[in-house]
Amino acid sequence: AQRVTQPEKLLSVFKGAPVELKCNYSYSGSPELFWYVQYSRQRLQLLLRHISRESIKGFTADLNKGETSFHLKKPFAQEEDSAMYYCALSGRTGFQKLVFGTGTRLLVSP
Amino acid sequence: GAVVSQHPSRVICKSGTSVKIECRSLDFQATTMFWYRQFPKQSLMLMATSNEGSKATYEQGVEKDKFLINHASLTLSTLTVTSAHPEDSSFYICSASELAGGTYNEQFFGPGTRLTVL
Numbered sequence: 001a002q003r004v005t006q007p008e009k010l011l012s013v014f015k016g017a018p019v020e021l022k023c024n025y026s027y028s029g030s031p032e033l034f035w036y037v038q039y040s041r042q043r044l045q046l047l048l049r050h051i052s053r054e055s056i057k058g059f060t061a062d063l064n065k066g067e068t069s070f071h072l073k074k075p076f077a078q079e080e081d082s083a084m085y086y087c088a089l090s091g092r093t094g095f096q097k098l099v100f101g102t103g104t105r106l107l108v109s110p
Numbered sequence: 111g112a113v114v115s116q117h118p119s120r121v122i123c124k125s126g127t128s129v130k131i132e133c134r135s136l137d138f139q140a141t142t143m144f145w146y147r148q149f150p151k152q153s154l155m156l157m158a159t160s161n162e163g164s165k166a167t168y169e170q171g172v173e174k175d176k177f178l179i180n181h182a183s184l185t186l187s188t189l190t191v192t193s194a195h196p197e198d199s200s201f202y203i204c205s206a207s208e209l210a211g212g213t214y215n216e217q218f219f220g221p222g223t224r225l226t227v228l
Contacts, residue, residue, distance in 0.1 A: 004153075009151075042221075043114075043219045043220065043221045043222070044154075044203070044205075044219040045219065046216055046217075086153070086154070096142075096159070096207075096214045097144075097156060097159065098144075098154075098156065098217065099156070100153040100154045100155075101153055102151075102152060102153040103153060
């Protein structure tokens with residue numbers, strides 16, 4: 001069965017501290033992994049996808065197939081990074097049928 | 111990015127009535143629209159996938175007759191919650207995507223609709 005696990009409901013850090021939001025997945029094939037972000041009072045939006053291998057707003061995420069993980073990292077957190085972050089997977093190429101984790105709220109304090 | 115709107119943003123209805131929620135892609139043609147449901151402090155759960163001009167594909171456990179989905183045009187999909195009951199109270203979110211070259215482009219999400227059934 002497809003499953004995405006985000007073990008932390010809340011992650012609270014100080015500005016400038018490193019951030020790592022954990023995501024583990026369960027899927028029998030080769031999934032595509034995504035991170036979505038929802039800022040306060042805004043809609044869900046794509047942050048990054050693993051096949052792009054790019055850094056968005058200083059965030060990166062590496063797919064580790066051995067550990068079935070796709071953790072989101074940023075070396076120096078900013079206050080504007082405070083938001084809800086969802087990890088998601090798709091079983092096919094592209095964005096069809098996304099399975100979401102329960103989300104982690106990141107709170108960056110000054 | 112592309113814009114997806116939902117209407118209404120919030121609706122309160124009496125038990126037994128039906129409620130229609132609209133999802134529109136404002137600046138692109140949405141080959142496919144997805145409907146999600148989100149309970150408080152829980153994840154988004156896909157309810158159904160709606161392709162323009164064809165019947166929606168429902169996820170396991172989602173009642174087709176309860177949640178009627180229509181995708182009559184490339185810019186509009188509707189979700190009708192029929193004979194709503196308090197347990198249907200939830201946050202309903204749609205997303206829209208364009209199928210191009212055999213793959214789905216990014217899903218753009220609507221702002222969601224908060225349904226409260228009294």
